[in-house]
Amino acid sequence: MPEYLKPMPVPDHITETFWAAARQHKLLIQQCRDCGRNQFFPQSSCRACLSENLEWVEASGSGKVYSYTIIHRPPSASFEEDAPYTVALVELGEGVRMMSNIIEIEPDQVRVGMPVHVVFEDISPTISLPKFRPAAT
Amino acid sequence: MSHSWSRQVAIAGIGESDLGLVPDKDPMQLHAQAAKRALEDCGLKNTDVDGVLTTGTANRLILMHSVLFAEHVGIRPRFTTSMQIGGATIIQMVISAANAIHCGMADVVLIASADSIRSFVGYGELMSIIGEGITELYSKIGHSQFECPYGPTLISTYALAATRHMHEYGTTHEQLAQVAVSIRKHASMHPDAQKREPLTVEDVLSSKMISWPLTKDMCSIISDGGAALVVTSAERARDLKKKPVLLLGAGARTMQEHVTLVDDLVGTAAADAGRQAYEMAGLGPKDMHFAQFYDCFSITPILFLEDFDFCEKGDGGRFVEGGKRIEIGGEIPIVTHGGCHAHCHPGLPSGIFHITEAVKQLRGEVGGARQVKNARVGLVTGLGGHFSCHTALILGTD
Numbered sequence: 114m115p116e117y118l119k120p121m122p123v124p125d126h127i128t129e130t131f132w133a134a135a136r137q138h139k140l141l142i143q144q145c146r147d148c149g150r151n152q153f154f155p156q157s158s159c160r161a162c163l164s165e166n167l168e169w170v171e172a173s174g175s176g177k178v179y180s181y182t183i184i185h186r187p188p189s190a191s192f193e194e195d196a197p198y199t200v201a202l203v204e205l206g207e208g209v210r211m212m213s214n215i216i217e218i219e220p221d222q223v224r225v226g227m228p229v230h231v232v233f234e235d236i237s238p239t240i241s242l243p244k245f246r247p248a249a250t
Numbered sequence: 251m252s253h254s255w256s257r258q259v260a261i262a263g264i265g266e267s268d269l270g271l272v273p274d275k276d277p278m279q280l281h282a283q284a285a286k287r288a289l290e291d292c293g294l295k296n297t298d299v300d301g302v303l304t305t306g307t308a309n310r311l312i313l314m315h316s317v318l319f320a321e322h323v324g325i326r327p328r329f330t331t332s333m334q335i336g337g338a339t340i341i342q343m344v345i346s347a348a349n350a351i352h353c354g355m356a357d358v359v360l361i362a363s364a365d366s367i368r369s370f371v372g373y374g375e376l377m378s379i380i381g382e383g384i385t386e387l388y389s390k391i392g393h394s395q396f397e398c399p400y401g402p403t404l405i406s407t408y409a410l411a412a413t414r415h416m417h418e419y420g421t422t423h424e425q426l427a428q429v430a431v432s433i434r435k436h437a438s439m440h441p442d443a444q445k446r447e448p449l450t451v452e453d454v455l456s457s458k459m460i461s462w463p464l465t466k467d468m469c470s471i472i473s474d475g476g477a478a479l480v481v482t483s484a485e486r487a488r489d490l491k492k493k494p495v496l497l498l499g500a501g502a503r504t505m506q507e508h509v510t511l512v513d514d515l516v517g518t519a520a521a522d523a524g525r526q527a528y529e530m531a532g533l534g535p536k537d538m539h540f541a542q543f544y545d546c547f548s549i550t551p552i553l554f555l556e557d558f559d560f561c562e563k564g565d566g567g568r569f570v571e572g573g574k575r576i577e578i579g580g581e582i583p584i585v586t587h588g589g590c591h592a593h594c595h596p597g598l599p600s601g602i603f604h605i606t607e608a609v610k611q612l613r614g615e616v617g618g619a620r621q622v623k624n625a626r627v628g629l630v631t632g633l634g635g636h637f638s639c640h641t642a643l644i645l646g647t648d
């Protein structure tokens with residue numbers, strides 16, 4: 114595997130479950146056992162009711178593009194080979210949003226509302242990054 | 251509960267440092283220069299000041315920045331702190347100053363904010379932390395595990411809002427470009443503006459693509475400089491050199507930090523800040539003679555025209571078309587000094603120029619073609635982070 118120079122997620126005590134599942138190509142979100150709300154990105158407590166009684170549930174991986182931008186001037190040199198690339202907010206079927214890249218499609222073909230599905234990119238021996246591609250029609 | 255200070259607190263003095271490219275002054279010198287000019291503007295001395303507020307500078311490694319600044323300019327304040335809520339900070343500082351004055355915890359508050367993010371004078375070894383420059387630093391803002399791995403930038407937050415606005419309301423690239431064109435037109439009339447060459451819609455659209463749909467000319471410039479404000483009671487301000495500019499109303503709302511968690515990218519909480527400010531002032535959008543919208547990117551004035559109720563939600567793009575309605579002489583002139591787009595954008599401090607410009611307009615000091623005729627009341631807005639923090643201030647002379 115070539116050296117990966119882009120920012121690499123570093124799992125912590127809150128997110129290690131998420132990244133371990135991602136390694137198995139499963140997308141987890143948090144669900145609050147007290148108020149029932151789904152939550153992404155994960156943290157130690159529910160942002161709605163402050164409960165620490167959170168459980169991990171597997172998301173369907175299906176969503177729609179809420180909005181997107183095509184980055185021509187990347188934040189750092191490590192992204193330059195990818196530019197122009199798409200940064201999107203994807204709204205999952207479970208009602209939460211995620212930032213991600215839309216791949217396997219030319220950036221100028223991406224549309225708001227487009228159905229997308231998660232796909233995992235293995236970027237290191239331990240980290241797989243959830244990205245999205247157009248859903249099969 | 252209402253203990254409103256509406257019309258009881260005033261901006262008595264303003265001062266701007268050298269602006270644009272200032273290769274011979276570090277941030278503290280810029281602060282001190284602006285402060286001296288603001289005190290001279292209203293005829294007060296450093297020893298009259300008993301409140302000091304600053305934002306700190308981009309390196310953020312100076313602890314107790316306001317204390318360092320107070321020492322530098324010979325002030326021993328009763329009330330002092332440094333604040334940081336991005337481009338919403340300056341108005342939040344004015345609100346804090348008014349609160350302190352109104353409840354007797356300070357008589358005269360000096361607000362100062364300046365930075366050197368173009369020349370990086372005095373940054374020394376901090377340059378190795380900042381790296382390539384300020385855009386590099388700002389681009390590192392984001393969730394380290396759930397945003398940064400995808401390569402977003404601060405600009406991309408605003409591009410995401412622009413894309414969504416185009417999708418929901420049919421806003422066009424040309425309308426986005428018009429915002430930059432109209433703001434540049436105002437800058438072209440301002441002797442201190444960093445960018446003064448007039449632009450066309452074509453120029454803006456053909457400038458370098460940064461984060462589609464936003465091009466370079468739809469983004470903030472990078473500058474050195476800063477300014478200072480002297481805030482005191484309206485009563486005391488009436489005895490000073492210049493006509494007091496009264497604080498009529500103010501409002502604020504902070505939503506979230508990360509763009510991933512923004513509820514609605516095209517209907518911002520600025521509307522809430524605006525409602526508070528209008529209610530406190532007892533005024534509405536029709537009463538405003540200008541609107542110094544925080545204009546970090548060309549999409550924000552479009553959103554703010556809607557959120558501050560100058561037009562219906564979704565009509566912002568059509569409102570700016572052709573530019574006439576938002577330019578001086580039009581229905582609601584916006585960003586009359588050239589703003590973050592063209593006047594001066596030293597990062598965090600840049601919102602202070604939206605206030606100094608409002609004060610100059612209300613005093614009638616601008617003169618010439620850039621002066622809004624008979625300007626007696628106007629709106630200033632602030633926006634920090636990723637649509638995170640929204641602030642609004644209504645200023646007037648009566």
Ligand SMILES: [Zn+2]
Nearest residue numbers: 145148159162
């Ligand atoms: Zn909950």
